[in-house]
Amino acid sequence: xxxxxxxxxxxxxxxxxxxxxxxxxxxxxxxxxxxxxxxxxxxxxxxxxxxxxxxxxxxxxxxxxxxxxxxxxxxxxxxxxxxxxxxxxxxxxxxxxxxxxxxxxxxxxxxxxxxxxxxxxxxxxxxxxxxxxxxxxxxx
Amino acid sequence: xxxxxxxxxxxxxxxxxxxxxxxxxxxxxxxxxxxxxxxxxxxxxxxxxxxxxxxxxxxxxxxxxxxxxxxxxxxxxxxxxxxxxxxxxxxxxxxxxxxxxxxxxxxxxxxxxxxxxxxxxxxxxxxxxxxxxxxxxxxxxxxxxxxxxxxxxxxxxxxxxxxxxxxxxxxxxxxxxxxxxxxxxxxxxxxxxxxxxxxxxxxxxxxxxxxxxxxxxxxxxxxxxxxxxxxxxxxxxxxxxxxxxxxxxxxxxxxxxxxxxxxxxxxxxxxxxxxxxxxxxxxxxxxxxxxxxxxxxxxxxxxxxxxxxxxxxxxxxxxxxxxxxxxxxxxxxxxxxxxxxxxxxxxxxxxxxxxxxxxxxxxxxxxxxxxxxxxxxxxxxxxxxxxxxxxxxxxxxxxxxxxxxxx
Numbered sequence: 342x343x344x345x346x347x348x349x350x351x352x353x354x355x356x357x358x359x360x361x362x363x364x365x366x367x368x369x370x371x372x373x374x375x376x377x378x379x380x381x382x383x384x385x386x387x388x389x390x391x392x393x394x395x396x397x398x399x400x401x402x403x404x405x406x407x408x409x410x411x412x413x414x415x416x417x418x419x420x421x422x423x424x425x426x427x428x429x430x431x432x433x434x435x436x437x438x439x440x441x442x443x444x445x446x447x448x449x450x451x452x453x454x455x456x457x458x459x460x461x462x463x464x465x466x467x468x469x470x471x472x473x474x475x476x477x478x479x480x481x
Numbered sequence: 482x483x484x485x486x487x488x489x490x491x492x493x494x495x496x497x498x499x500x501x502x503x504x505x506x507x508x509x510x511x512x513x514x515x516x517x518x519x520x521x522x523x524x525x526x527x528x529x530x531x532x533x534x535x536x537x538x539x540x541x542x543x544x545x546x547x548x549x550x551x552x553x554x555x556x557x558x559x560x561x562x563x564x565x566x567x568x569x570x571x572x573x574x575x576x577x578x579x580x581x582x583x584x585x586x587x588x589x590x591x592x593x594x595x596x597x598x599x600x601x602x603x604x605x606x607x608x609x610x611x612x613x614x615x616x617x618x619x620x621x622x623x624x625x626x627x628x629x630x631x632x633x634x635x636x637x638x639x640x641x642x643x644x645x646x647x648x649x650x651x652x653x654x655x656x657x658x659x660x661x662x663x664x665x666x667x668x669x670x671x672x673x674x675x676x677x678x679x680x681x682x683x684x685x686x687x688x689x690x691x692x693x694x695x696x697x698x699x700x701x702x703x704x705x706x707x708x709x710x711x712x713x714x715x716x717x718x719x720x721x722x723x724x725x726x727x728x729x730x731x732x733x734x735x736x737x738x739x740x741x742x743x744x745x746x747x748x749x750x751x752x753x754x755x756x757x758x759x760x761x762x763x764x765x766x767x768x769x770x771x772x773x774x775x776x777x778x779x780x781x782x783x784x785x786x787x788x789x790x791x792x793x794x795x796x797x798x799x800x801x802x803x804x805x806x807x808x809x810x811x812x813x814x815x816x817x818x819x820x821x822x823x824x825x826x827x828x829x830x831x832x833x834x835x836x837x838x839x840x841x842x843x844x845x846x847x848x849x850x851x852x853x854x855x856x857x858x859x860x861x862x863x864x865x866x867x868x869x870x871x872x873x874x875x876x877x878x879x880x881x882x883x884x885x886x887x888x
Binding site: 352360372373374375379380382383400402407 | 794819868872885
């Protein structure tokens with residue numbers, strides 16, 4: 342199968358590879374896929390107090406298209422608010438990377454990874470809000 | 482000396498035609514173009530004679546006593562089809578049961594599926610972790626209604642060589658026919674239809690430096706005389722077993738390829754095994770978490786099938802795009818299922834997705850092996866740096882304990 346130039350570009354020079362500190366309350370982590378299915382994506386976002394994604398990192402186990410999809414996803418969500426990032430659709434990734442039908446699942450996984458990272462971030466924030474009054478009560 | 486790219490390391494898929502083979506074939510396209518069935522003029526005689534020589538050469542490669550036992554076909558897929566369907570049809574009154582193994586080629590498995598639809602019964606024997614069929618399992622699976630056992634000589638993915646000699650002893654004793662798809666092993670590992678009691682053998686030219694589109698089926702003529710129903714009807718060529726004008730140039734090519742294997746196969750095997758082991762040690766000594774799929778002992782000299790944990794096979798193939806290899810990863814097939822052969826060995830899906838098959842052959846050089854070993858080592862490291870699974874593994878996370886969402 343021939344890969345598109347954009348897939349090759351992302352595959353050969355992936356953007357934003359790396360790991361963010363999971364313990365940071367501003368960091369949301371999405372881990373999607375399964376080793377048995379041949380692809381796993383981990384996408385992390387660091388969100389600032391304005392709700393803007395100021396950093397994004399990924400690591401992916403998968404084929405070239407999976408690596409390119411997640412690389413592109415991190416590129417796209419950086420600088421966006423989490424609400425904006427949430428609207429990214431896998432079809433946009435398919436179009437940008439010219440993915441063939443057998444590789445559409447890679448784009449679906451990238452969309453899922455963004456959503457999972459945002460959900461994780463939101464859950465962390467909610468947990469913190471719930472935790473704060475408890476601490477305050479104890480002090481009082 | 483810099484190696485020439487791309488490098489072909491996929492000799493199980495096909496092989497280039499040896500220049501010596503091509504040289505013998507060439508006149509039969511243009512000058513000696515006669516129909517081997519033309520009995521009344523020189524053009525026909527010339528072609529007939531060339532076919533006779535090729536038949537003898539193929540017979541010699543597999544230890545057949547009589548060249549008449551060689552039936553020319555279009556390739557091993559056709560040979561497999563004729564062997565199974567033809568025998569099943571002819572011996573229908575004797576029984577309706579066949580035995581094969583789960584790691585056979587699709588040409589066998591899909592033919593068996595077809596036969597099942599037509600009312601035959603098929604036992605698919607499991608294989609051990611090294612890919613070998615246990616001859617005892619064959620013995621136990623034989624019923625009074627069993628007519629044929631079909632076990633390949635060597636596997637196309639993992640190179641595992643099957644105990645054909647032991648199986649042949651059993652089938653001969655029990656009066657059951659034995660067929661072997663021998664395409665991957667011929668000329669590379671010991672094989673002799675007389676010594677091993679094999680009754681039908683599928684052969685193809687393009688896996689042994691001959692042309693694509695030419696195969697043969699060995700059909701034993703005595704002790705026992707194997708009968709089969711032809712699957713292609715017509716002019717009654719090939720003793721009625723396979724009608725159709727003989728592809729003389731291709732048959733000449735198959736004959737020459739077989740002859741070269743008889744002359745050089747043994748020495749070539751030693752050389753290729755040396756290269757294979759060089760590749761294996763150069764990769765495995767430098768990378769952790771690399772697993773050999775299949776048997777080390779009972780293996781084709783040119784086959785190396787490795788799983789690189791935490792790296793996906795197609796992703797790795799893309800990283801080494803100047804090297805032609807193949808992968809058991811789902812992503813390389815249309816089915817999105819990882820290799821059924823690796824699954825049958827009990828290799829987990831995650832390791833099946835991480836597998837790469839290197840196939841070495843006649844024209845593989847030491848420089849190529851070293852180049853590939855270096856490249857693979859470097860790229861696996863790079864992809865592991867990109868792999869969340871590798872990071873989790875390094876952090877001591879047991880990946881089996883993670884609740885993955887299958888998709």
